[in-house]
Amino acid sequence: MKIRLNGKNLSITCSTLLDLIVHQNLDQKAVVAEYNYKVVKQDDWEKVKINNGDNIELLSFVGGG
Amino acid sequence: MKIRLNGKNLSITCSTLLDLIVHQNLDQKAVVAEYNYKVVKQDDWEKVKINNGDNIELLSFVGGG
Amino acid sequence: MKIRLNGKNLSITCSTLLDLIVHQNLDQKAVVAEYNYKVVKQDDWEKVKINNGDNIELLSFVGGG
Amino acid sequence: MKIRLNGKNLSITCSTLLDLIVHQNLDQKAVVAEYNYKVVKQDDWEKVKINNGDNIELLSFVGGG
Amino acid sequence: MEQDKNDTLYLGKQGFSNRLLTGTGKFASRELIPVMLDACGSEMITVALRRIDKMDQTENILKFIPDNVTLLPNTSGARTAKEAVRIARIAKQAGCGSFIKIEVITDIKYLLPDNSETLKATEILAKEDFTVLPYMMPDLTLAKKLEQAGAAAVMPLGAPIGSNRGLEMKPMIEILIQNMEIPVIVDAGIGKPSDAALAMEMGADAVLVNTAIATSWDPAMAAKAFSMAVKAGRMAYLAEMAQDTKYAKASSPLTGFLRED
Amino acid sequence: MEQDKNDTLYLGKQGFSNRLLTGTGKFASRELIPVMLDACGSEMITVALRRIDKMDQTENILKFIPDNVTLLPNTSGARTAKEAVRIARIAKQAGCGSFIKIEVITDIKYLLPDNSETLKATEILAKEDFTVLPYMMPDLTLAKKLEQAGAAAVMPLGAPIGSNRGLEMKPMIEILIQNMEIPVIVDAGIGKPSDAALAMEMGADAVLVNTAIATSWDPAMAAKAFSMAVKAGRMAYLAEMAQDTKYAKASSPLTGFLRED
């Protein structure tokens, strides 16, 4: 399955958003996940099935002025 | 005949643009005439017939920065 | 007896510095007295005899920047 | 004979100011000569006999602001 | 003698008593942020949103910000109104509240904002119930349009971001202060406490300081200094200090001199 | 985070922790003076000496100054070194302590000091164990002579007395600060807290403010504002804040932007 993650093309096997985030080994509390231009709350990550061509952004808040 | 001259409504009897300008007693060399949003050169003033509802602007160049 | 008090000539009858200050009706605590270019403390005012031609300054501290 | 020339001690054999300046090989037109704190004009250089202990300054005008 | 307890700054519906806004950028260590906030009492602080890079995955600036401090996410990185709007929406949905500092920049040399894209983003986000604080070039006509569009304040720059050059744009900022209904917050360029004090004396409603605090060798002390300077400037503004004069005015009396005559 | 407790200013042998010096001139009511002092914590205050005029005999400014505040009598009214010396000696003998602010002025329009008479008075009084603080035109050569003569500090003017025009003489004051061994106290002209903060950021050791406090409509609030600004400026100086830069420096990261690509 091919998706676009953070602006780059990627082939993955994860089936849900949660799988993807776990697989990326990220600190879940720090992650802001956008699935096809819509933010998904942490509780709902496991409900979101990933399909071919999806656009996913995994973001976090950082220092800025 | 009612026209709009320089932003104000006016009843006139002049039939051409030239008549109007002559009637207004203006220095013809100083006048820039716009007839229905189109500039008319001095030579053509007599050719322009004025109709009811026309929009006419009589302008001149003045000092400005 | 003629003295110079605060830059002005004055005829007085007071015999001591204390007399002079009392006679001028001044708040003694606020007065700084200079007798012939020397400051005299309040306790010593009564000891200072005034002579003809003496130069006396009665000063006080005021607001200043 | 020992003199002080331009702030430094010097032993010389020249007998006149002119001799000294010639001996120093200077462009005479550029020289301002002070002999014992007094300026001597070029015409008078040969008249000035140098004595032991004299203080001589050979100066010139330079660029300055 | 004390500053009026009711001297509250309202941004949208929220009131603030501290008029120093701070930022989280450029700190040598994020642990310094809560110490800095404690030192200066700032009640609002900016944060930025970025794609997670595996190489640097540990960052979550939010956990260094105490709960009583209001978050002000910025849209840094946006080059268009559209990108700014997207970032703003994500920040809000991610639970950062409804404040948003709009920052749309295409100039990478001076980081000067794009006023017209900033206006477009403001128009969109104000309608979505954001409390919109647009970072902007000080420009009265544009500021009036932002006000019209529902901005909660305008944030004119004093000088380019991070330049520490102070109130280079002072004449235009003064014009904004004298003509805007909504608050004017001077953002960017403030390098020293005296700059902050001056902005407040001029009548600015608040200042935002990040770089000058974060990059000093003692950010907590610097933050405290800025906080005091902001308060000092505000008090001077409220006390309507005397105007300057052409000639001198003696501060000691001009009579009663002790002289030899 | 707190400013170093040992950041003491020494004038002669006496140490001061508050770097705002104040004055007693021009207050609408003398009762405001102790309130003002309490508000700002100033530890030294100027007073003047005048001939008593029967019509106005009640004044004794000293009773409005708390015991813990050091008196700094000035020699205002003096037009020559001789007159200044006489006033200084009277003030000392009258129990005002050994501090003296030398002020010799012949220019009645701008009240600018006479540097050469000031130097002469300093030479005399320093030998008589006064702690001499000369008010002066900022002039490095003269300041070095004052230092040589035993002055405890130099007090260059920022701008004419009472003019509230701030640090007009900034370039020369900076030169003094960078080259003097004794403290530099900016006196006269400081009109706003931002001026005071700026002087301290530049490295001035203290500032003296009278007119701007006394003539504001709330002298206690103004004094507090100046006190905070002085502290803020001092802290910034101690924290060695970052220098200004020509270009911008981003305060948000320049990577990881969320964009449509």
Add this chain to the structure above:
Amino acid sequence: MEQDKNDTLYLGKQGFSNRLLTGTGKFASRELIPVMLDACGSEMITVALRRIDKMDQTENILKFIPDNVTLLPNTSGARTAKEAVRIARIAKQAGCGSFIKIEVITDIKYLLPDNSETLKATEILAKEDFTVLPYMMPDLTLAKKLEQAGAAAVMPLGAPIGSNRGLEMKPMIEILIQNMEIPVIVDAGIGKPSDAALAMEMGADAVLVNTAIATSWDPAMAAKAFSMAVKAGRMAYLAEMAQDTKYAKASSPLTGFLRED
């Protein structure tokens, strides 16, 4: 020694050797205009277009402008891009040539331009083969868009029109000068020859001065003064004058002193 004869300023396709642009507004008598032009050698001058008012019907400013001076009609009075475009087209059809100074203003207090409407008018008129000179708030992002849209130059204001306050916007104008491909002409606010010289030294391509000339008591002398100042500033720019330094640099030699030793 003479300034390079080829130091030509191009606006569109037309070259100019004199870098002082003038205006026809506010002269006490129109007869002064040709005298003023003769005194300063300005090769381009602004005029405005107004509805004829019977009461004041005699005005035709054009006859006071010599043929060798290029007309620059402005769009003053326009509050929108649409109105500016209309005025521009009339001016061109009336035989004033293809130069147009775009001026779109809604702020009647400071007469500050509306940058976004100015951009819209520029986009339209540049396509119609006007040589477009937009009067603008100094704003790099907007200036780049104007360049993109086909403007022949940008005309940032130094300070509000007629204020004589000089280069208040200096920092932003410097940024424009350093980053624009098209010429930068400083318009509005220039009050003294030194302001004009400074603008040229900074690298501005030209300046436009109207009020300061027209309202002086001797417009011809003032115009001459501005013209000389513009040339002086341009020459200094071309001669790349030395930079300023922190310390002094002796102008007389530091050796060979005549001294008592």
Add this chain to the structure above:
Amino acid sequence: MEQDKNDTLYLGKQGFSNRLLTGTGKFASRELIPVMLDACGSEMITVALRRIDKMDQTENILKFIPDNVTLLPNTSGARTAKEAVRIARIAKQAGCGSFIKIEVITDIKYLLPDNSETLKATEILAKEDFTVLPYMMPDLTLAKKLEQAGAAAVMPLGAPIGSNRGLEMKPMIEILIQNMEIPVIVDAGIGKPSDAALAMEMGADAVLVNTAIATSWDPAMAAKAFSMAVKAGRMAYLAEMAQDTKYAKASSPLTGFLRED
């Protein structure tokens, strides 16, 4: 329109029509000096006196100065009034005329003058029929003493010698200009034509420029630029240009707008 032909500057009994004074220091080649003088028309130029050093014996700057240009020898190198007096007397006896620029400096970092030694030298030399032009720190009290002592003008510094920092001492120079009877010539620090123009606009009687001309890559062009700027500033001063205003003042008429209504 032309500047009044009788606008003559008198220094002592000699009249000058060109108000730019120049210097001979720091030129890459002395051959540039007459070219520079020809380009700018300066009528007075400084020279210095030094002990001849065999290693560099060829210098005689005088032969590069045309006869119609008045020499102004300076006393550079003097650290005391006594040394300055000695140099002045030598210069006069050597045929350089009676003009003397007094320069007494002990500060080798900023080359700031010693005002009190300068006054002493002025007192002595004025009695010996020198036309004395003292270089000085701008200080009104001292300037008045110089005037009293017979100085033909005062020459306050704009900024440290050779620093090109312009009119840093502007506020004090303005005070001198408004209060002195003798001419005020701004010397030192003038780095750009705009600085020179500004000094003249303020009412200075002349300016002396050396470093900025001599160290530019084209001294003749630079000198010409300064000369034009000085004339421009003088003309503006004589034309009493309009004051600056807080708000804008339209330069185009505020009536008769062509609008859609």
